[in-house]
Amino acid sequence: MNIHDLDTPALVVDLDRLERNIARMADLVREGGKRLRPHVKTHKTPEVGRMQLAAGASGITVAKPGEAEAFADAGFDDIFLANQIVGSAKIERLLALARRVRLLVGVDSLDVAEPLSRRAAAAGLRIPVRLELDTGLDRAGLRTVEQAVALGKDLARLEGIAVQGVFTHEGHLARMSPEARRPAALEAAAKVRQVAAALRAAGIPAEEASVGSTPGARDMAAAPGIDEMRPGVYVYYDLMQVQRGTIAADDCALSVLTTVISRPSREVAITDGGTKTFSGDAGPEGSRFGLVTNDPSARFDWANEEHGHLDLRDATIQPRVGDVLRIVPWHACAAVNMHDTVFACRGERVEAVWQVAARGRIR
Ligand SMILES: Cc1ncc(COP(=O)(O)O)c(C=O)c1O
The missing domain is CATH 2.40.37.20 (D-serine dehydratase-like domain)
Structure with a gap:
């Protein structure tokens, strides 16, 4: 055809550009010594996700259980649900997913973590979680090192979850000029690193520090102490990214x-x-x-x-x-x-x- x-109207993808975007980001992250776990909410399309895995991504990131289910159905087996999962309907689906794939989940409060832990323990599961930090976006996420350590200690007492790491979405970088972005990215990376270190010092095994955004990717790739990057929109880019x-x-x-x-x-x-x-x-x-x-x-x-x-x-x-x-x-x-x-x-x-x-x- x-x-x-x-x-x-027809949505079309230019394969040459898509392949180039995927390869460039994979190279950038690899050269920075980090793992890539792209956010698939941009494309929502298993074929594109497979191209990202083939280029070296270690797994995928999603925002909702429904996205995780769609990708699990398509054979993806390492999924980070980088969001707060609230309500029994979603928790049940999350537990079903955890039986099918390697699943990681975000938490930023005991209110989110406790029901999840209770249901998981009753089902004989222990779900790996990552503490969400806010590094400037003013969205979900713990604001301070002290809050993170206090929550980490509370979570360590829960049977159905296990703290595995920390993460942030440094989406505030998108609103900044390209010159202002670098210091802000390094500041966000430093906060993530500091929280991970403080948790480990408190005996909580927060092994992985994960960041994620396309505008911050270049600077984050060079930031020390970051293990994983989760850019999303880089596969396709758009007018917003061009204007910014x-x-x-x-x-x-x-x-x-x-x-x-x-x-x-x-x-x-x-x-x-x-x-x-x-x-x-x-x-x-x-x-x-x-x-x-x-x-x-x-x-x-x-x-x-x-x-x-x-x-x-x-x-x-x-x-x-x-x-x-x-x-x-x-x-x-x-x-x-x-x-x-x-x-x-x-x-x-x-x-x-x-x-x-x-x-x-x-x-
Ligand atoms: C939690 C999380 N991680 C990663 C990303 C990817 O960021 P970007 O769209 O700038 O690539 C997003 C985007 O919304 C996000 O919410």
Whole structure:
């Protein structure tokens, strides 16, 4: 099949760029002497996960039990569920997963850990956990070394879990200028290291220190005392990463083919890809929903559910109804989750059609 034969909107992956992105990150992490455990929430696609393992990843990271189940069903057997798992329905699924694969889970409080431990002990299991630290994002995670050591001591008394390490998602780096990122990454790495050392000094076997983000990857690869890295969006990249200076536009491997369905005026083109194609995630200004690769000065400035609005006042193209435009989404992870399938292309040839197996697995 040829890319021009695809009906739109269609999510397409450029295989050459995907392979290059996967190889580059694998090299960076390997040269830094660390293990790679990519976050698969970006692609949600077992075929891409297998490419990451083939390039040297030691396992995968997921955010939800549903993602873990989808990847376990596809044969993945080493999974870090890097999130707080709360509620008996999820705990039961987590225990079922722990019987099938090597499973690690995040915790940041006794309120999260105690029910998990109780149910695991009753089932004759001991689940390895990693303490989540906040290093600046202001999301879940312990804020101080003292809090982490106090929790570590409480967890050491629980029968159904075993502290295995510490982790952070240094997502705050994404909001910084490229110059400010390096010192902030090193500070985050130092905090993770310090907590791991303090836990070990208190007799708690926190063996592994794990960090994870694409904007921080270069600096984290060089940081001492870090064992594992979990970048996610690097497989595809997106307009957000381009605007934040992480990467050049021609490294973006994911795009959406959309068809022009209306030309109400010379200044406006309407496409068949709106928020149900790209998601509602958009940048603050300019071409907010995505980069129109045919002409980056065409501004994809707003969208309804099934309509994309392109402002062509500064554009050089004048597309006609029926023309197909290729648009790099603002946020790859959110756009992928809108699609059942992704078309893997080499140049203009469609080499494979992949199911986005963990699409919509929000529980
Ligand atoms: C816990 C965790 N680890 C790793 C990542 C990967 O970060 P990035 O998307 O910047 O590659 C994320 C992203 O949200 C995350 O939440």
